[in-house]
Amino acid sequence: MVNKSISEINDRIKDGSVSVVTAEEMVGIVAELGAEGAAKEVDIVTTGTFGAMCSSGVFLNFGHSEPPIKMQKIWLNDVEAYTGVAAVDAYIGATQVSETLGMEYGGAHVIEDLIRGNAIDVHAISPGTDCYPRKILDTTIDINDLNQAIMLNPRNAYQKYNAATNSTSQKLYTYMGSLMPNFGNVTYSGAGVLSPLSNDPEYRTIGTGTRIFLGGAQGYIVGQGTQHSSKSGFGTLMVQGDLKEMDTEFIRASTFTGYGVSLYVGMGIPIPVLDEKVALATAVSDADIITKVIDYGIPSRDRPVVRQVTYEELRSGSIDIKGREVVTSSLSSFKRSRQIAGLLKDWIAHGEFFLSQPAEKLPSDTVSRPMKQTRGTPMVKDIMSKNVITIHKNASVYEAAKKVMDASFNHLPVVTENNTLVGIVTAWDISKAVAQNTFDLVENIMTKKVITAMDSEQVTIAARRLEQHRVSAMPVVDEQNHVIGIITSDDISMLFARRN
Amino acid sequence: MKIRIIIDQDIVTRPILAEAILETGIPLNIAQAHFDSAAGEIIADIKDTEYRMIKNALVSRGAEVLKLDTPINWDEEECVECGACISVCPTKVFSMDMEWNLKVDNTKCIQCGTCIEMCPHDALSLDV
Known part of the structure; x- marks a missing residue:
């Protein structure tokens, strides 16, 4: 049985006899010596991570x-x-x-x-x-x-993070970067083998008051971060440090196109190897850390899981999705994570960094709940027009013009005999046909690629689709592509006008 | 060398690429092609010595031909070597070596600009 205290380890830092390794080096040491042997041999394991951490900021006193x-x-x-x-x-x-430059500067x-x-x-x-x-x-x-510039980041250093991909036929711009259409790529974040919380998943050594490497300076853990979800393995940390001591090597601004601004934060946490259990936990490798690949094509809080994956697979450069090799990209820098773990190791070996005894452990049984919403969210079926006027694909342009006049609708979904949607014509298409003297069939002047909505969709989602495709109305269809209604930008503006 | 061939709407339905290849006997190696009803764009590899001939054959048929000789600029100061660019590049310009250093092979660049908007650190750019 090995049983070390933090003050014993600090004495070794002081007299220069401390044995410190990085979390990457520890994997091999535990494999070779076993947990007990490694716990005897090693006093401290250093971790490191460098990635986008949106929930960050600085208190300033002027x-x-x-x-x-x-x-x-x-x-x-x-x-x-x-x-x-x-x-x-x-x-x-x-x-x-x-206010002036938008996402370019934040x-x-x-x-x-x-x-x-x-x-x-x-x-x-x-x-x-x-x-x-x-x-x-x-x-x-x-x-x-x-007077002061104190970095205080409410949520940093996610234990691990879901990887992202996109099943839709459109490129998506997200906080996980550009996601190419039809599972064109996978992006992920996290340092895997070097990840601070993954090396102490039971929070046996990390807690309130733990001294850490933050942005190139010495900082502290304040406590659990916001959305700390320890029960599901997605723990987070709230951390603080003196901005005046920090270095732009380890704090970098970033912009994710189409999403916004974020801050890359470099953090390293020393893990005192108090006993075999800690030694075993720090032997975690990329192959042991499992996360999910999530489909960001579905605009919901509950995005579908495409598959499970380990950090080893993600870091290999490509993973298999539905029988295809899909290239992966990291958004966090492994090189710089490694640099941080190495720097922290040097500080400790040279007696420039001492461990602190945490005053309080991090909670290990929390879950992050979704938002309570007290107002119903309107669905497409609540505001769509059900008495939609459609036109047959073999009707003439003249008939279409007459229908538009009679019904005072600008959009006519074009259907077959059994009401299946095949196109859409607008008052503008009809005017154009008339202007060009092409008194043709509706089928020949309609737009064939129709942007549609489903009646069970949230209005917010349908509204975003209208906006993205720059159309002012969408036929609402059922699973069989039968037209059951129509939703227009006017319906949506009226809904929001009523609410205000 | 890499070239970009742009074919406008009014001639997009004509087989000018095939005609140019037959006329010159130069085997264009097509790296990327995009066609729709509005226009066509092709990225192709050719030998430097063949540039003039193929250009003349295409231009005489109404196409526009540009040399892709100013590849992506990499600002190593801004770059944090995350590798975000790797998975969006269609021609594998970017890769990681064994030590997780980012490697940039400019010669493969077709100047599509996809990596520019992916890079979170504004470290990639094209000269206009």
Whole structure:
């Protein structure tokens, strides 16, 4: 039985006799020496990860202006920060986007610019009070002008993360990057063998107060992160550190096209090998960490699972989906994760980093519940017109024109004898045919590729499809492609107008 | 070398590619092709010495021919070597070596620009 304490290990760091390895190196050590032998041999295992962590931000204190202001709203380089916390405190969140540049520049870029020492334009407004009379403030500062710049990230270092793919025929732009049509690629995130929480999945050593590597500096774990879902193996951490000590090698702004801004955060956690159980946990390899490939083509909270997969398979460069080899891309950097684990190892070996005893363990039985929604979400069937006027594909353009006039509908779904949808004609198509003197059959002037909706779909989803395809109406069809209604952008605007 | 052949709507139905190949006897190696009712676009590999001949044959039939000789720029300062670009590139310009360093083989680039919007760090660009 091996039984070490954190203070014993710290004594070894002090006298230089500490034995420290990375989580990658530990896999082989445990395989060779067994858990007990490895626990005797190794005092500390270092982990590392470097990837997009949206739930990140920095608390800033600007000091008081003359005359003083109680900031009600504040913008840093045109990116709004939250200042509902005292007079001159603000929280700049990583994903907030610029009012002028949009997704190109956001909170994450402000944070990177602060670390780089670049000048930041500050604009703040206030209603003015007897104690804080100033109403408008404009100034330019850099990180050295701030009293504090404390990174506080509510949710970082996911134990592991679902991989993403796309079953639809359209390219998708997501926070998992571009997902190519028809299972064209798979993207994933996480450091696998080096992942901090995967190396201590029972949180036997990691907890509130654990000293860590954060963004190139020494930081701390505050406690469980938001959405900490330890029961299902998706634990998260809330962490804090001094931005003034950080390095842009390990904190980087990023933009995911069509999605928005995020912050790449570098983090490393030292795991003290207190006993055999800890040693065994740190022997986890890419092959042991299982996650799911999720189909982002389905715009729902409950996206379908395409298959299970290990990090070993993901990192091999391609995986099999439905009999096809699909290329995988990592969104997190394994090279930099490895660099972080190595750097933390060096700090410890050189007596520059000591372990701390956590004050509290992380909860191990939490689940992340979905949102409680008290208002019904409208379905397409609730707002579609059921008395839809259709036209037969062999009808003449003249008949179509007459139907449009009589029914005052702009869109006529084109159907066969048994009401199966084969196309759509609009008032514009008819005008065009008339203008070109082509008094033809409807079949020859209709649009054949029809964008449709299902009656059981949420209106929000149908509305997004209207927007993406720039059409103003969609026939509603059943499973057999029979027309059962029509939904127009007017129906949708009326629904939202009523709600407001 | 790689070339891009653009065929406009009014001639997209004519077999100008086949005609140009027959006339010159140059075997175009087609790497990518996209056709719809509005236009056609082909990326092809040819020998440098054949460029002038095939260009003339295609241009005389109404096509536009461009050299793809300015491949993707890689900003190694901005790059964090995540590898996001790897799975979206149609011609395998990007790969990881054994040590997880990103390798960029510019010679395979067909300047489609797909990787530019994938890169989270704005590390890839094309000269316009």
